[in-house]
Amino acid sequence: MPRYSLRLATISASVLLIWLLWYTLEPRKTAYSCRTFKSCIGLGRTNSYGPSLTPQSQSEDSLVTLRDGTLRYQRIASNADPSLLILVLNKDGKSWSSDFRSTPRSLYDFLDLLAVTGLNISTVSLGIWTASSEQFRNMQVAVDRLPFARVAIYHQEDTSEGAAYENRHNPQFQLARRSGLAKLRNRLMLSALQDEEHILWLDADVVELSPGIAPTMLKHSASIANAGIITAMCHQNEMDNYDKNAWKLASPELLGSVPDDEREATVAKLVATRVFVPELIRGTNDSAIVPLDSVGGTILLIRAGLVRQGLTFPHYNIVGTTWGETGWIGVETEGLCYAARELEGGGCYVLGGGHHARHTDWG
CATH class of the missing domain: 3.90.550.10 (Spore Coat Polysaccharide Biosynthesis Protein SpsA; Chain A)
Structure with a gap:
């Protein structure tokens, strides 16, 4: 009986230890709050920037x-x-x-x-x-x-x-x-x-x-004349593609004008056929750069010269806008590439390979 109790206690302790390690060390990926041993066990974190990163004296x-x-x-x-x-x-x-x-x-x-x-x-x-x-x-x-x-x-x-x-x-x-x-x-x-x-x-x-x-x-922005807008893959721990505002058109007919009575169907077709970043960069290396038709704002580089030419984030659906009504898609970052297309250096791209940004789990 004592031997059985000891075995049960050992198994219980092992399960508890594994559970604690899983929820403090996060084996999926290192969480921001678990970069040091102290922060992993709940003793806070230090903000150390190194001797070369001291504040400006004046x-x-x-x-x-x-x-x-x-x-x-x-x-x-x-x-x-x-x-x-x-x-x-x-x-x-x-x-x-x-x-x-x-x-x-x-x-x-x-x-x-x-x-x-x-x-x-x-x-x-x-x-x-x-x-x-x-x-x-x-x-x-x-x-x-x-x-x-x-x-x-x-x-x-x-x-x-x-x-x-x-x-x-x-x-x-x-x-x-x-x-x-x-x-x-x-x-x-x-x-x-x-x-x-x-x-x-x-x-x-x-x-x-x-x-x-x-x-x-x-x-890339310095070496590729048209790469004025660049983003990167974004994910969470359990979501490979978090920023679904970055994509490339796959249906050529979406490039033309859209009659008013076909707007809803056109939006549905775009949503169903657009190609997201994970598929676009699959098989590429870290030096690759892939064209996009729309970007997200999770991480987004913009050449300042585009802003000086007049580029801003559309505050309405800019694609398909007429004098009588706004367009059918293209608000905020999703309309940025459309607005920049006629500007010098206004191309949109995403980094290939393993480049990425990661969101917090809850956010």
């Missing part, structure tokens, strides 16, 4: 209220000459999302992500738009941890009556939600952009970037 700070009531905090390093502008939209603390253990993220986690991109942070500008006064205050402190050439943080209360966060993927709310997102993207992009050569959009709830993804995007 900078000029300002806090002003713009004419429309928007607050803007700006910090400019001495002799700043940034070539890349990183942009992110933030509604409130929940926008950073959480991981599989429901461990909340913050701007510090986002800064951790930027610190390991392989970019020279001293040549990078950071622009953030937030609707939270608490986040606005916290951000002013947090950004001092990295030596950005320039930081611009904007705060304006969100007075819209949009869909609740948990309903944001509901088709019933998508057009209004994405129209609002397009307006926010345009406001931040046009406000924050100065003399930078490129703009890199990142979702607030992106938790992981494949090694070298940002430098690879910049390299």
